[in-house]
């Protein structure tokens with residue numbers, strides 16, 4: 001369903017992605033792990049052209065974009081296929097939880113207000129926030145804000161949800177509530193790509209783990225292959241540092 005071919009991205013002289021190849025099947029839960037600065041977030045952002053790659057082909061479903069020949073309309077189509085959950089939530093501060101989730105339903109999906117309200121209310125219930133529909137982000141905890149962010153991503157009914165370190169801005173005691181919402185959605189068969197430092201979580205919910213270092217995929221495989229039977233020295237060293 002998703003295919004990334006020879007993806008390259010530089011920031012000035014800094015080669016951040018050095019030719020990434022990756023295939024993701026429908027319904028797969030993929031976690032990307034690796035040291036800070038290895039290019040994980042950049043890879044995720046290139047997938048929906050929040051960052052423009054220098055080279056490479058990105059395909060999601062029937063849309064395919066070659067970085068050498070980009071059409072604006074293809075970027076728009078590509079973006080509709082994915083939804084991003086950001087590290088820092090990125091909610092509209094002047095809108096309530098419900099309005100934040102309704103926004104995409106009205107603007108992107110062209111639903112009428114009543115329908116958008118019903119769907120958004122249901123999604124907030126799904127993430128355990130039915131009692132906070134009228135709250136503004138500043139009156140919600142970080143964990144609650146991130147759950148609104150997840151409901152908002154679901155509202156777009158994307159083919160894939162991209163999670164960019166969804167718990168790394170949270171106080172430790174709030175991480176669990178967000179991870180359990182993500183785990184719940186994972187069970188429903190949504191395709192998900194998750195950049196995370198939560199290795200135990202990645203191990204539990206992923207079909208496949210991608211280990212990145214220094215702009216390349218060093219090793220990929222099942223959670224068992226990466227966490228127990230890893231072949232590459234760099235993977236071993238990283239995991240050793242993380243325990």
Ligand code: ADP
Pocket residue numbers: 011014016034035036037038039040041042043
């Ligand atoms: P990771 O997610 O693995 O921590 P990132 O993809 O965030 O890694 O960053 C990879 C490298 O790219 C880092 O060296 C970072 O400083 C650099 N980088 C990321 N975004 C930008 C940007 N917008 N401008 C310049 N350099 C960037």
